[in-house]
Amino acid sequence: MEFREIGTDEEIARMSALATMIVKEHFDPLVGPEQNDYMISLFQTPGAIRGQISHGYRYFFVVEDDREIGFIAFYPRGEALYLSKFYLVRQERGKGHSRRMLSFIASEARRLGLRAIELNVNKDNDAVEAYRKLGFKAIRREVNDIGRGFVMDDIVFRLDIDCPGVRL
Secondary structure, three states, X not given: OEEEEOOXXXXXXXXXXXXXXXXXXXXXXXXXXXXXHHHHHHXXXXXXXXXXXXXXXXXXXXXXXXXXXXXXXXXXXXOEEEEEEEEEOHHHOOOOHHHHHHHHHHHHHHHOOOOEEEEEEEOOOOHHHHHHXXXXXXXXXXXXXXXXXXXXXXXEEEEEOOOXXXXX
């Protein structure tokens, strides 16, 4: 597995297309197509991704056998690395990729002198259990107004990466 950081306009366009495909498939049934389309317009268009990169986000394609099978994005926030995006295409889920992806993210966090990874997960997302299996602990609930009458109703998870028993 490889992690290829993006930055060119062509890579950003490919990232936006991959993100839109994965997020539509996964989140339309969860939050509804109207809210999901709005969230994609806020967070996953080429312009939105470019803006995030300019504010310190790092985006990577997850590559297996020269195929882009997913993507991750993160940035330092306080004492933790905030994991903003952690996605795989449907047919690649359940194959053990998540642990290797998380290992890469943890190594980047350690390189920056950070000791934890944090992320928000929709409270109804079946990925909640996957994050628990990866060692994340729920630390609080958040409901964030994102405009147009929509909210993100999330569980905030944290993984302390230098704790005994955390295998990455």
